[in-house]
Amino acid sequence: MAGTLILSVNAGSSSLKISVFQPTVSSDTNRVEEPVSLLLTASLSNLSSPPATFSSSANAQISRAKNVKHNEEADGVKDHESGFEYFLDHLQRETTLEKKDIVYVCHRVVHGGDYPGPVLISPESYHHIEGLSDLAPLHNGAALTVIKACMKILPGSHSIAYFDSSFHATIPPHISKYMIDTEIAEQKGLKKYGFHGSSYQFILRTVAQHLSKPISQTNLIVMHLGSGASICAIKDGKSLDTSMGLTPVDGLPGATRSGAIDPSLIFHYTSDAGKISHSATGNVHVTEAEDILNKRSGWKALTGTTDFGQIVQGTFNPSDPLYLKYKLAFDIFLDRILNFLGAYYLKLGGSGHLDAVVFSGGIGERSKELREAVIERCACLGFKLDKRKNTGVDEVDGSVVEIGEGDAAAKVMVCRTDEQLEMARQCALDKDPST
Ligand SMILES: Nc1ncnc2c1ncn2[C@@H]1O[C@H](COP(=O)(O)OP(=O)(O)O)[C@@H](O)[C@H]1O
Ligand SMILES: CC(=O)OP(=O)(O)O
Numbered sequence: 001m002a003g004t005l006i007l008s009v010n011a012g013s014s015s016l017k018i019s020v021f022q023p024t025v026s027s028d029t030n031r032v033e034e035p036v037s038l039l040l041t042a043s044l045s046n047l048s049s050p051p052a053t054f055s056s057s058a059n060a061q062i063s064r065a066k067n068v069k070h071n072e073e074a075d076g077v078k079d080h081e082s083g084f085e086y087f088l089d090h091l092q093r094e095t096t097l098e099k100k101d102i103v104y105v106c107h108r109v110v111h112g113g114d115y116p117g118p119v120l121i122s123p124e125s126y127h128h129i130e131g132l133s134d135l136a137p138l139h140n141g142a143a144l145t146v147i148k149a150c151m152k153i154l155p156g157s158h159s160i161a162y163f164d165s166s167f168h169a170t171i172p173p174h175i176s177k178y179m180i181d182t183e184i185a186e187q188k189g190l191k192k193y194g195f196h197g198s199s200y201q202f203i204l205r206t207v208a209q210h211l212s213k214p215i216s217q218t219n220l221i222v223m224h225l226g227s228g229a230s231i232c233a234i235k236d237g238k239s240l241d242t243s244m245g246l247t248p249v250d251g252l253p254g255a256t257r258s259g260a261i262d263p264s265l266i267f268h269y270t271s272d273a274g275k276i277s278h279s280a281t282g283n284v285h286v287t288e289a290e291d292i293l294n295k296r297s298g299w300k301a302l303t304g305t306t307d308f309g310q311i312v313q314g315t316f317n318p319s320d321p322l323y324l325k326y327k328l329a330f331d332i333f334l335d336r337i338l339n340f341l342g343a344y345y346l347k348l349g350g351s352g353h354l355d356a357v358v359f360s361g362g363i364g365e366r367s368k369e370l371r372e373a374v375i376e377r378c379a380c381l382g383f384k385l386d387k388r389k390n391t392g393v394d395e396v397d398g399s400v401v402e403i404g405e406g407d408a409a410a411k412v413m414v415c416r417t418d419e420q421l422e423m424a425r426q427c428a429l430d431k432d433p434s435t
């Protein structure tokens with residue numbers, strides 16, 4: 001695959017992250033180095049609360065100007081599709097890379113139903129993903145707009161979908177099934193799918209390597225905390241349980257998502273719950289209930305902002321006029337995280353059966369305050385934070401930073417997740433990704 005470029009596109013609920021990689025040359029059998037090397041990485045943030053911002057960082061060899069880093073307001077970007085076009089313009093203007101050299105485009109698609117692994121985009125797989133859009137209303141539709149744009153703007157490339165849900169195919173039936181009518185559940189595919197799978201795959205591989213353990217013997221509790229937040233219990237290198245369910249709205253609250261609620265709450269919230277929502281766009285036909293729980297809830301509904309960084313600042317500043325609201329949002333998020341940490345600690349067998357508790361995602365990687373609050377409450381399980389290490393995470397390079405104290409049985413870590421790299425690695429390792 002030498003001489004070709006791999007583009008990895010991660011359409012998150014609030015962001016679009018895109019990286020360009022070059023496959024490294026190696027005889028497949030004795031590969032020692034990474035299968036891909038990074039040329040450029042870019043991110044469009046705040047897509048759910050414009051103005052969007054664009055940042056990028058490129059290798060000096062491919063930059064046209066001396067300036068390899070960019071950080072700017074992204075004029076005219078209002079959604080994932082326009083964000084993708086903005087990125088391609090940037091690529092053409094600022095780098096020596098050529099669109100015609102992009103051979104593979106890896107797309108993060110959140111809901112893949114029962115697809116156990118990646119699929120090449122074809123009319124059939126495109127329609128399958130489209131059919132699942134209502135089950136991931138903030139994600140699948142957005143990813144499809146980027147896939148469509150790729151087919152138009154990069155007609156010589158192969159688009160491949162990597163599903164968040166695939167990683168969780170190992171969850172056993174007594175955990176993935178709901179206690180509802182079996183026939184209806186089977187017919188409609190009503191079960192726990194789980195998401196953030198490429199992120200968990202990256203973290204599992206990277207942490208196992210850091211611990212010098214085989215993946216198949218690695219046991220972790222991983223928190224992916226971003227605009228969408230979930231937790232995963234990994235036993236012997238496989239997903240055992242995760243907090244998201246049939247859709248990404250279950251489990252922890254998110255920027256605009258309620259997280260788990262009493263299912264009947266929605267019927268008391270609005271009597272129009274079952275009607276098709278007017279705010280749904282494109283091919284996604286969500287009901288008023290789904291719209292409320294996915295787009296009009298979460299910490300935005302409590303505080304007015306989708307930025308958890310702002311909430312953290314306000315929580316520790318009693319003179320902030322919104323102090324009480326920020327603190328409530330912070331405390332609810334902490335409480336729901338503890339619900340899952342406690343449960344997963346038990347499910348994995350407790351002390352001696354767990355290698356590490358890992359923080360990741362935009363919030364988990366950046367908020368020392370949230371990490372401290374979580375680990376403080378886990379003292380009864382033997383976890384202890386090294387406050388100096390926790391505060392200094394940003395100054396340490398690399399994917400994994402240990403922040404625990406002493407020789408507690410399980411380590412505490414931050415892992416800088418990279419869903420784009422995970423997809424590109426798999427693409428480069430695949431003998432023929434175009435089939
Ligand atoms: N310093 C910070 N402290 C706490 N949260 C932060 C900080 N910086 C960014 N965030 C949060 O991280 C979120 C983005 O996380 P990310 O995982 O990239 O999101 P996405 O779900 O779109 O993939 C932002 O919405 C913001 O709430
Ligand atoms: C599944 C999910 O919620 O993804 P994200 O956090 O990227 O929005």
Ligand SMILES: [Mg+2]
Binds near residue numbers: 012013226
């Ligand atoms: Mg994300």
